[in-house]
Amino acid sequence: MKVLFLLSFLTPLATAIWPLPVSVETGNTVLWIAEDVTVKWAGTGASDVRSTRCLSRCSGSYLTGLFDSVLMIFLQPYKRSKVRSFKDTTPSGDELVDHALQQTWKTIFKQSFVPWKFRPKGWKEPDSNDCTYVAGIELNLLKDDPENVAKPLAGEVDESYALSLTEDGQATVSANSSVGLIRGLNTFTQLFFAHSQGGAYTQLAPIEIFDAPKFQHRGINLDVSRNWFSVKDIKRTIDAVAYNKMNRFHLHITDSQSWPLEIPALPDLAQKGAYRPDLTYSPTQFRDIQYHAALQGVELITEIDMPGHTSSIWYSDPDLIAAFNIQPDWNTYAAEPPSGTLKLNSSKVADFLETLFNDLLPRVLPYTSYFHTGGDEVNKMAYTLDDTVKSSDPAVLQPLMQKFLDRNHDQVRSLGLTPIVWEEMLLDWNLTLGNDVIVQSWQSDEAVASIVEKGHKALVGNYHFWYLDCGKGQWLDFDPSVSSQYYPYEDYCAPFHNWRLIYSYDPLSGVSEDKQHLVVGGEAHMWAEQTDPVNLDRMVWPRGSAAAEVLWSGAKDAEGQNRSQIEASPRLSEFRERLVAKGIGAEPIQMIYCLQNGTQCQLGLS
Ligand SMILES: *[C@@H]1O[C@H](CO)[C@@H](O)[C@H](O)[C@H]1NC(C)=O
Numbered sequence: 142m143k144v145l146f147l148l149s150f151l152t153p154l155a156t157a158i159w160p161l162p163v164s165v166e167t168g169n170t171v172l173w174i175a176e177d178v179t180v181k182w183a184g185t186g187a188s189d190v191r192s193t194r195c196l197s198r199c200s201g202s203y204l205t206g207l208f209d210s211v212l213m214i215f216l217q218p219y220k221r222s223k224v225r226s227f228k229d230t231t232p233s234g235d236e237l238v239d240h241a242l243q244q245t246w247k248t249i250f251k252q253s254f255v256p257w258k259f260r261p262k263g264w265k266e267p268d269s270n271d272c273t274y275v276a277g278i279e280l281n282l283l284k285d286d287p288e289n290v291a292k293p294l295a296g297e298v299d300e301s302y303a304l305s306l307t308e309d310g311q312a313t314v315s316a317n318s319s320v321g322l323i324r325g326l327n328t329f330t331q332l333f334f335a336h337s338q339g340g341a342y343t344q345l346a347p348i349e350i351f352d353a354p355k356f357q358h359r360g361i362n363l364d365v366s367r368n369w370f371s372v373k374d375i376k377r378t379i380d381a382v383a384y385n386k387m388n389r390f391h392l393h394i395t396d397s398q399s400w401p402l403e404i405p406a407l408p409d410l411a412q413k414g415a416y417r418p419d420l421t422y423s424p425t426q427f428r429d430i431q432y433h434a435a436l437q438g439v440e441l442i443t444e445i446d447m448p449g450h451t452s453s454i455w456y457s458d459p460d461l462i463a464a465f466n467i468q469p470d471w472n473t474y475a476a477e478p479p480s481g482t483l484k485l486n487s488s489k490v491a492d493f494l495e496t497l498f499n500d501l502l503p504r505v506l507p508y509t510s511y512f513h514t515g516g517d518e519v520n521k522m523a524y525t526l527d528d529t530v531k532s533s534d535p536a537v538l539q540p541l542m543q544k545f546l547d548r549n550h551d552q553v554r555s556l557g558l559t560p561i562v563w564e565e566m567l568l569d570w571n572l573t574l575g576n577d578v579i580v581q582s583w584q585s586d587e588a589v590a591s592i593v594e595k596g597h598k599a600l601v602g603n604y605h606f607w608y609l610d611c612g613k614g615q616w617l618d619f620d621p622s623v624s625s626q627y628y629p630y631e632d633y634c635a636p637f638h639n640w641r642l643i644y645s646y647d648p649l650s651g652v653s654e655d656k657q658h659l660v661v662g663g664e665a666h667m668w669a670e671q672t673d674p675v676n677l678d679r680m681v682w683p684r685g686s687a688a689a690e691v692l693w694s695g696a697k698d699a700e701g702q703n704r705s706q707i708e709a710s711p712r713l714s715e716f717r718e719r720l721v722a723k724g725i726g727a728e729p730i731q732m733i734y735c736l737q738n739g740t741q742c743q744l745g746l747s
Pocket residue numbers: 283299301302303315316317
């Protein structure tokens with residue numbers, strides 16, 4: 142007993158890096174880090190002078206024009222650098238790393254926390270006298286960045302990194318791309334805690350980490366049509382996405398309920414289709430959001446869902462929409478009110494989409510390689526009310542849908558982007574898709590298996606696991622005549638998907654081994670019928686983090702076993718504190734009692 146007791150106090154503290162790296166080795170030496178710690182960083186153009194010794198201390202000067210020599214820069218001045226305005230060009234690898242250094246400083250010194258919740262009662266913080274400091278941080282870019290480092294197709298950028306921190310305080314982050322460097326700096330911030338007397342320290346030196354993501358596409362999808370979200374809310378969500386080492390942010394930016402995206406060539410669209418004429422995203426704001434994501438190694442993918450989910454177009458262009466807002470039996474024609482769909486055999490619709498894409502797609506091109514053309518939940522009955530078709534017969538509709546999709550995808554490609562569609566276009570409508578198209582699944586593991594069997598790349602996000610909106614209960618109001626039928630008013634995808642359920646999902650389950658390479662990743666989805674800026678953070682975080690770890694680290698551990706909640710839970714709690722310290726209102730997942738003395742809240746023993 143005595144030995145066990147002693148051991149539990151001598152066991153070195155575990156790292157709590159989220160998502161879990163491929164390999165981590167740590168010690169238990171305390172190292173402090175000073176606000177003016179130097180960073181040795183050569184910039185991305187410096188491959189031929191990588192071994193050059195540092196020539197001068199260029200106190201905080203921004204890297205522009207100095208890429209031909211290895212620089213020693215202070216981390217500290219990053220706190221003073223102004224918020225740089227966005228550009229309308231793809232950010233370079235240097236800009237990514239520069240931004241990441243600013244974030245690193247801010248995270249370690251301004252957005253940290255004292256980890257008392259994760260230490261036994263009576264725990265003493267490390268002594269701040271007579272301490273060793275991190276001597277410097279060296280960043281090594283091992284290969285030249287590909288041109289599209291900030292907007293790659295899946296798999297085009299290597300996000301792996303190696304991080305080491307020696308006992309005497311030399312930190313090194315090495316990576317094959319600038320994105321790898323910023324993922325490594327992210328991990329670096331997670332090694333440090335705030336001290337209640339000021340300053341920041343790690344208790345884990347020496348540290349050796351190697352890390353690489355399991356999946357290439359790791360994202361959150363946010364619906365900003367059902368409820369209104371400000372630019373600030375969206376940017377905060379992107380910051381959290383990036384801190385979770387996710388690399389995609391899918392913006393479901395229009396739907397039947399509102400059209401908040403301004404399209405200068407079609408000014409009435411948002412003017413009339415938004416909830417209020419001022420609740421829109423201007424071209425400047427839209428660029429700002431996309432640049433904000435790209436700068437953090439997060440590719441923002443815009444979705445204009447069609448031909449269903451488009452009723453908001455009716456307010457500006459009633460001619461283009463069939464079956465608009467049929468009441469009270471809207472549910473014959475759509476999944477949600479207001480019903481309505483783009484007409485399927487209309488040259489006016491084709492002209493409209495031509496104009497829309499020509500306006501919008503060049504504005505997403507600097508920041509992404511993808512454009513999402515939607516295609517979910519198209520209701521065939523709506524076409525009985527479409528004067529260009531007047532039929533719900535699949536044999537009539539299918540060729541028209543193929544033509545509709547081909548027109549859209551041809552234009553997407555001609556404007557330099559790769560299409561993404563929802564699974565129904567392939568699996569329910571039996572459409573022929575280009576080999577380049579990524580098919581986003583949401584309904585089942587069988588759907589994922591069918592997509593890859595047909596040779597397409599797939600994104601997972603099974604709604605039984607990765608829909609963050611589920612389990613809140615119905616948002617529909619029931620008439621007394623039917624109310625008892627729906628009691629107790631659960632929604633279609635109840636119960637609430639807690640983080641454990643999200644964490645238990647394996648993107649590869651049901652996919653044969655020879656097809657697994659086609660599962661490029663997945664997304665957790667925040668549909669916003671019952672979410673607005675007030676509860677956004679707690680609806681997405683830290684449950685979205687559970688999906689982030691599955692996508693980065695894989696659903697199975699090194700032994701091929703399902704990852705353990707017992708191992709993950711305290712790490713997720715600690716990561717949640719980091720999110721909160723960054724101003725993201727992530728929910729707690731346990732009470733402090735469960736955390737203070739190891740795992741106190743376990744049920745079942747193995
Ligand atoms: C970089 O690429 C090399 C070879 O392509 C690979 O062995 C290594 O794991 C990659 N990542 C890092 C961080 O070195």
